[in-house]
Amino acid sequence: MNIPTAFKAEKVLGNGVPSIAFLAEYDALPGIGHACGHNLIASSAVYSAIRSAEKIKNGTITVFGTPDEEGSGEWAGSKIIMAEKGAFKGIDLVLGSHPGDRWSVGEQSLADLDYEITFRGKAAHEAANPDNGRSALDAAILTYTAVNMMRQHVRRDVNFVMHGIIKEGGTASNVTPEKAVLTYGIRTSDIDYHKIVVDRFMKIVEGCASATETTYKVKEIGLMYSTTKINKTLSNNIRERLLAKGIECPTLEETLSRIPEGSTDFANVSQVVPALEVQFKIAKEGTPWHSRESLEAAKSNEAKEALKTMIEVLSDTAEEFSINPEFRNGVKKDFLKGK
Structure with a gap:
């Protein structure tokens, strides 16, 4: 091996x-x-x-x-x-x-698989031409908020746990963040329901990218427990x-x-x-x-x-x-x- x-x-x-x-x-x-x-x-x-x-x-x-x-x-x-x-x-x-x-x-x-989500936007001067900017950080924050909302609407019997952080969200306050990175761990005690929750999470990511006019990439971190x-x-x-x-x-x-x-x-x-x-x-x-x-x-x-x-x-x-x-x-x- x-x-x-x-x-x-x-x-x-x-x-x-x-x-x-x-x-x-x-x-x-x-x-x-x-x-x-x-x-x-x-x-x-x-x-x-x-x-x-x-x-x-x-x-x-x-x-x-x-x-x-x-x-x-x-x-x-x-x-x-x-x-x-x-x-x-x-x-x-x-x-x-x-x-x-x-x-x-x-x-x-608990079944567990971790993910890294990278959003890409467009940098711009936040005072001079903010209309040209597309914030990757907005996409990350929107995702974070939507996940918190989803927690209310999952089965209670599967010991659902979802933990995440925003690892990266910009470099300067006067520049529209063109890159933001989140990591999430998704756990349940039902392996089949785990797949359902992951699918819902991916829809959230896609929707938040669409809403903020950003792009995204998803990477699995490690192996499926x-x-x-x-x-x-x-x-x-x-x-x-x-x-x-x-x-x-x-x-x-x-x-x-x-x-x-x-x-x-x-x-x-x-x-x-x-x-x-x-x-x-x-x-x-x-x-x-x-x-x-x-x-x-x-x-x-x-x-x-x-x-x-x-x-x-x-x-x-x-x-x-x-x-x-x-x-x-x-x-x-x-x-x-x-x-």
């Missing part, structure tokens, strides 16, 4: 069947470090794979190194690239984990393991009733292979993520203890998957339901 900082490590045991993969993330946040806990995600993946290899007699254990989950570089959303290029072909199960402020199984995520395909059999199995260890973990139904809080490229993996990312608690509920508080939590004793639990739970799940055909079939059946 030619992703410079990605990797694949594999160990074949016995007949090599089934094939189970663990996903490691390891990119840090600029200026703050591991405030998203990717140090723990990487450790969980590697050591869960090692423990699985110690427990399993027949199977193939793989660790995929998946860089730039935070979406800031050339290989942003690397799991999406890997999924689209067939990296997970032949894998029967993918397991992952992510630290947070609670324990949960089966978190839903999918929603998560939920696997009930897998989620319930891992929840039972957590409960057996005395950990309070809400039911899958309770978890899914929460409003999704973000987007992840792990979701795209769940669309091509049975997969689950388990959230494990390292901080008190309500702790803001990508913050100094979450940075401290990621290196705390609580995090280390939660990591130990996560390693045992994931490796035990992998072991059962390797020896229990009923469990394997249930996971596969749940995955195929959505196809």
Whole structure:
């Protein structure tokens, strides 16, 4: 796949069947470090794979190194690239984990795609000959206002989120801005409705350009992040393991009733292979993520203890998957339901 900082490590045991993969993330946040806990995600993946290899007699254990989950570089959303290029072909199960402020199984995520809109107008002196000017900034402001109006008229059940900024809007107050640039992120928990909202957004952009007699270009920024395909059999199995260890973990139904809080490229993996990312608690509920508080939590004793639990739970799940055909079939059946 030619992703410079990605990797694949594999160990074949016995007949090599089934094939189970663990996903490691390891990119840090600029200026703050591991405030998203990717140090723990990487450790969980590697050591869960090692423990699985110690427990399993027949199977193939793989660790995929998946860089730039935070979406800031050339290989942003690397799991999406890997999924689209067939990296997970032949894998029967993918397991992952992510630290947070609670324990949960089966978190839903938001479909997300970002856009950059560039309007072009015509520069003119704002006092001497304003009639010759066509303001790209007017087009940008009109778009921004129209998007705010659209927010009132979308479905409430799809967790619609649309966030944007005006990046560029002119160079001098006495010159009609001939260029303006906006960026927008559009998220929903319904992948089909996401397409509908994007279409409405494009109509807004077109209409605002027409109204201001400007031109425009639209560029997609990055990759399309999918929603998560939920696997009930897998989620319930891992929840039972957590409960057996005395950990309070809400039911899958309770978890899914929460409003999704973000987007992840792990979701795209769940669309091509049975997969689950388990959230494990390292901080008190309500702790803001990508913050100094979450940075401290990621290196705390609580995090280390939660990591130990996560390693045992994931490796035990992998072991059962390797020896229990009923469990394997249930996971596969749940995955195929959505196809």
